[in-house]
Amino acid sequence: MRKTLALIWLVLVVAAGVHVATIVRAGLPLETDIMALLPREERDPAVQAAKDRIAETLARRVVVLVGHAERDVARAEATELRRRLTEAGLVKTETDVPGPEAIKRLGAAYFPYRAGLLADNDRAALEHGEGQSLVTRALSQLFGFGGFVDSRLLARDPFLLFPAFLTGLPVPANRLTIDEGMPTVIEDGTHWVLVSLILTGEPYALEFQNRFVSAFDAALADAPSGVTAKRLGAVFFAQAGASRAISESSRIGLVSLAGIVLLVVLTFRSTRPLLLSLLAIGTGFLVALSACLALFGSLHVAAQLFGASLIGIAVDYALLYFGQIFTNRTRPADRLAQVMPGLSLGAACAIVGYSALALSPFPGLKQVALFSAVGLLGSFLTVVLWFPLLDRAPASHLNRPIAAAARGLWRFWDEARFGRGRIALVLVLAGLGAIGLARLEPDDDVRRQQGLSPTLVAEQAEIQRLAGFGQLTQFFLVEGDSEQQVLEREEALSARLSG
Structure with a gap:
């Protein structure tokens, strides 16, 4: 019976190995989004949907300020940066910086509804019986010095209320000015040109992060002397965080393994306990990784960090078993029977403890719980089912x-x-x-x-x-039974906020 169970466990481990190898061939899908560790909004799904939409939109935005003492050099390098990233397929060709065509499209979108559109100041003037001021403004724009008005617009809008509405639309306050189509700011003799980019890939996918950051760094490395760039974007923070997490987990894992190797070699003075201990640890990691990839499709770096810390727990199962070498029990079955109660209790407590993380409202911790529980279970089953069949160690002192x-x-x-x-x-x-x-x-x-x-x-x-730029950390979600009701409520909210 034990050999049958050991064979079944071998088949499962081999299947997990094939599954992981198939996925890793195309690159291990690591998730680096810290927001995945936060609880979801349960009280109002609409609010959570709005948060997700805003987070997704902002995460794909990248802002770069390219600076140089010479205006033409700064503009040329900003253009070159966009060109190289676009040709590499990393950013979209369109931009969210409004140009002349965008302004024309905005006017065309509002123009059919001009009869019902008024700037706030014009509405206030009419409500207070000051309509003559609007007539005076229109005449000054028509006959004043440098004033010009399109005759077709004048025929349709004699008081020029529609242009006043367009100019009164809210515009985020900033220090940028449009210099021949490029947002620019000058400070201390340095011309800074803003480059706004929209990513084509997932900013929290490790493979895309590395491609984008590598291409970005290569473009800056080829820039002339004196060119500087300042970066802002979730992709940069995610890539830096992922690199640090991978480095730290690797360091923790290597230190833990080195300590285990030293401890086992000094204690048992044999390679067999060491190899079997590493087998238990490796098997647990393999099945845990396979389970996470099968259920979630990716591995969060937080789960990877937790996985590195499990080495010390998983190796305890092997050490508890091989501790029986120093007794008079020479049969592997007797050694396992002696430690089975303590081994089972320890594994059960650890697995239940880590599984409790799945009850938390944090989605990312559910993956941590799965990785930890499955990894420890895999190590436990390896010790219980395989060690008695592979153990050939004689009794020792x-x-x-x-x-x-x-x-x-x-x-x-x-x-x-x-x-x-x-x-x-x-x-x-x-x-x-x-x-x-x-x-x-x-x-x-x-x-x-x-x-x-x-x-x-x-x-x-x-x-x-x-x-x-300011810190945009708050927003209002306006809901209604119809589009008209939403617009009316939005207008009422705007009036309250500006009052």
Whole structure:
């Protein structure tokens, strides 16, 4: 029966390996969006849908300020940057910077409804009986110095109310001016040209991040001396965060593995326990990765970081089993039977603990829960089903220093003469715990979970200062039973906000 279960587990592990290898061939789909770790809005689905739409739109935006002391050089490099990224298929050809054609399209869209459109100042003037001021303004635009009016517009709009409406539309305040079609700001002798880009790919996909950042850096590397650029975009922060997370998880994993190798070699003085321990760890990671990719389609970097920390837990199962080498039990079945109760209890507690993360309202933690629980279960099954079949280690003796240390620790906790010492140690540990609890403060600010690149944060602040952009962190969602009702409520809200 045990061999049958071991064979079934082997088939499942091989299937997981084939599944992961098939996906990894095209690049491991890593998710880096920190917003995936936040809870969804359950009270109002419409609000959550609006948040998702805004987040998706902003995430695909990239703003770059290209600066140089010479105006023509700054303009040329801004144009070259857009050209190279467009030809690489990384950004769309269109831009959200309004040009003359965009202004014409805006006028054409509003023109059929001009009879019902009034600028706020014109409406206020008419409501207060000051209509003569509108007549005077129209005459000054018609006959004043430098004034000119299209005769066709004058025939349809004799008081020129429609142009006043267009000029009164809200425009975000900024320091930019349009210099021959390019948004520009000049400060301290440097001409800064704004390049607004719309990404063609998913900004939180690691493969697209690396392609875009590499192409961006290559374009700047080929720029003439003196050209500087400041970047703002989710793709830059996501790529920097993903690179840091991958680096940290790799470092944690390597340090953990090195510690395990050293511990096993010094303790067992044999390669077989080491190889089987690594087998248990690797099998757990493999099936966990396969489960996440099958259920979610990608792996979040947070799950990867948690996975690196599971090495120390998974290896405990193997060490608990191989600890029986130092007893008189030579049959693998007897060794497993001796540790099975403790092994099962430890695995169950760890799996239940990690699975509890799936009950949280944070979507990203559900993937962490799955990865951790499946990984630990995979390591446990490997020890229980495969180790008795692969174990050929003879009985051995624990080396003297380790044995002496173990006996000393056991005597400290077992013998009555150390009773006062045990009580003192427990009191000290309890005191330290109380001090720690007193200093514990809850913090639900998700921004503290992001290790944002200081360089990118500084460039973002500089772009906002130079261009005059504000922080858009709030919005109002207007709902209604019909389009007309929505428009009326929006107008009423605007009046209240401006009042």
